[in-house]
Amino acid sequence: MLSFHQAVAEDFKQVNQLIIDQLHSDVGLVENIGHYLVEAGGKRLRPLLVLLCANALGLDDRKKLDLAAIIEFIHTATLLHDDVVDVSALRRGRPTANAQWGNAPSVLVGDFLYSRAFQMMVGIGSMDIMRILADTTNTISEGEVQQLVNAKNPDITEADYYTVIHKKTAALFEAACETAAVLAGASLQMRQQLRTYGYHLGLAFQLVDDALDYEGDAAKLGKNVGDDLAEGKPTLPLLRVMAVGSEAQADTVARALREGDASALPAILEAVHATGGSAYTMDAAREQVARALAQLADLPDSQYKQALVDLANFSIARDH
Numbered sequence: 001m002l003s004f005h006q007a008v009a010e011d012f013k014q015v016n017q018l019i020i021d022q023l024h025s026d027v028g029l030v031e032n033i034g035h036y037l038v039e040a041g042g043k044r045l046r047p048l049l050v051l052l053c054a055n056a057l058g059l060d061d062r063k064k065l066d067l068a069a070i071i072e073f074i075h076t077a078t079l080l081h082d083d084v085v086d087v088s089a090l091r092r093g094r095p096t097a098n099a100q101w102g103n104a105p106s107v108l109v110g111d112f113l114y115s116r117a118f119q120m121m122v123g124i125g126s127m128d129i130m131r132i133l134a135d136t137t138n139t140i141s142e143g144e145v146q147q148l149v150n151a152k153n154p155d156i157t158e159a160d161y162y163t164v165i166h167k168k169t170a171a172l173f174e175a176a177c178e179t180a181a182v183l184a185g186a187s188l189q190m191r192q193q194l195r196t197y198g199y200h201l202g203l204a205f206q207l208v209d210d211a212l213d214y215e216g217d218a219a220k221l222g223k224n225v226g227d228d229l230a231e232g233k234p235t236l237p238l239l240r241v242m243a244v245g246s247e248a249q250a251d252t253v254a255r256a257l258r259e260g261d262a263s264a265l266p267a268i269l270e271a272v273h274a275t276g277g278s279a280y281t282m283d284a285a286r287e288q289v290a291r292a293l294a295q296l297a298d299l300p301d302s303q304y305k306q307a308l309v310d311l312a313n314f315s316i317a318r319d320h
Contacts, residue, residue: 053180080110143167152232154254170202200292237277
């Protein structure tokens with residue numbers, strides 16, 4: 001268990017049980033797919049953020065467990081839909097739900113998880129939290145559509161790229177931190193600081209994911225290296241090649257993106273390494289982490305604050 005998980009280990013155990021309890025359905029297939037996803041594990045970063053922020057603010061209320069489960073259900077629903085859209089076959093080292101059961105069940109169980117999350121939100125009874133999470137799920141959906149529009153387009157700018165990773169990834173990190181602050185009755189300033197921490201942390205995690213797609217080990221990543229290229233995703237390492245590489249390197253990347261040509265991966269990897277595309281992306285991630293950490297200055301010292309610091313540092317030190 002990583003250090004930042006240890007700080008809330010007991011809470012986490014209860015959240016995991018709550019997730020299993022809330023997956024109950026009269027329809028067996030819903031439970032089968034739900035349990036399959038839960039058992040796949042993962043870092044559970046978003047519910048972790050809820051627990052760390054809530055505890056750092058001194059909240060002692062079971063509603064924080066509900067909120068953590070809600071955030072995880074929203075995230076899992078987006079993964080189910082994402083894997084269908086991307087036609088992904090592997091996640092966390094296991095076949096995706098759509099590879100196992102087909103697209104239709106995956107989409108429908110994703111819908112079930114979204115609706116279960118909103119049922120649980122009603123139970124918390126905070127219009128502020130409902131507003132934040134309703135806006136967030138809308139933003140994530142927009143990000144998914146924008147990513148689809150951007151696919152196989154080598155003319156995407158860095159600004160376009162950052163807009164998508166904010167909507168697709170950082171938005172839920174922001175929401176996890178801010179809703180925990182709302183639940184804890186924190187000041188508007190603290191709410192904003194924790195939201196901004198989540199924003200920069202989410203960007204850092206996605207930047208590192210995108211760098212690892214051209215550097216990582218498939219066994220550690222739990223997905224196939226080069227998947228982004230096969231999907232025609234213009235991520236930052238590739239944008240960097242097209243910005244500073246030779247004409248031949250830029251043409252190789254542009255053609256591979258337009259065609260979603262994974263067979264071009266060896267040439268692309270060579271171009272990414274030659275132009276420092278991954279290093280450039282990692283430098284951008286480090287800058288985001290520094291900005292995230294600056295937002296914690298006013299948070300009282302505690303093991304939970306330290307865990308938020310450790311989590312930010314982990315985001316750029318990991319290899320998967």
